[in-house]
Structure formats: C-alpha cells, structure tokens
Amino acid sequence: MGKSAxxxxxxxxxxxxxxAESISAGYKDSRLWVFAYKGDAxxxxxxxxxxSEDEVELRENLLDAVRKPVRTVVAGQVYILKxxxxxxxxxxxxxxx
Numbered sequence: 001m002g003k004s005a006x007x008x009x010x011x012x013x014x015x016x017x018x019x020a021e022s023i024s025a026g027y028k029d030s031r032l033w034v035f036a037y038k039g040d041a042x043x044x045x046x047x048x049x050x051x052s053e054d055e056v057e058l059r060e061n062l063l064d065a066v067r068k069p070v071r072t073v074v075a076g077q078v079y080i081l082k083x084x085x086x087x088x089x090x091x092x093x094x095x096x097x
Contacts, residue, residue, distance in 0.1 A: 005072070007054060008061035012081060013074040014045065025062060032058060 005013070011034060015023050020036035023045070027033070032055045033047045048055035064070065065083035072079050 006061045006070075007057045008065065008070070008081070009072045009074070011045065011058070012072065012079070016074055016079075025058065031055075034058070 011023060015036040018036075018038075020038050022037045023034060024037070024042075025032055025034045027050070030050045031047045032050065034045045035042045036045050037043075046054075048058065061070075062083055063085075065081050066085050070081040072081060
C-alpha cells in the first residue's frame with residue numbers, strides 16, 4: 001500500500017490538471033497564498049490562514065522539498081518536485097517547478 005499524498009502533492013496535481021508549469025507560495029495579510037503559473041500568467045489557487053492545520057502542513061511540505069526534491073506520481077506520471085526559497089525583504093516565497 002502506498003503512502004497518502006501530501007497537501008503539496010495534491011496542489012501540484014490540481015495545478016497540473018489545468019496545465020500549470022510551476023507554483024509558488026508566499027505570505028500576505030497573515031495568509032499563505034498559493035499561485036500556479038503557466039508561462040507568464042499566474043493565477044491564485046488556495047490560501048490558508050497562518051498557523052492553520054493546512055498552512056502548517058503545506059509549509060512543512062515546501063521546506064522538505066527545498067531540502068530534498070520530492071518524487072511523486074500524478075495521474076500515473078512521475079514528477080520530481082524541486083523547490084527553492086526566495087527571500088525578499090520581510091517576505092519569503094517558495095517557488096516549486
């Protein structure tokens with residue numbers, strides 16, 4: 001029996017379902033906002049209140065992906081999720097490709 005998908009893997013599957021090539025997550029107004037990108041166009045997918053159960057899980061998933069790429073399967077296709085942390089003034093953005 002395989003492991004259950006993380007919140008990050010679920011978001012990546014959702015983004016891939018409409019053709020997104022990458023996602024990013026960053027904080028604004030005490031919420032973690034997640035954006036999907038296709039080419040130069042970006043669109044908002046979910047956002048989570050800071051310290052909510054989902055925000056904590058997603059932040060941990062993203063930081064794990066920064067430390068070590070994550071291998072996952074979405075719709076039968078194998079993907080390697082690679083993340084990098086970008087610090088801009090007081091905000092942190094995590095970009096996943």
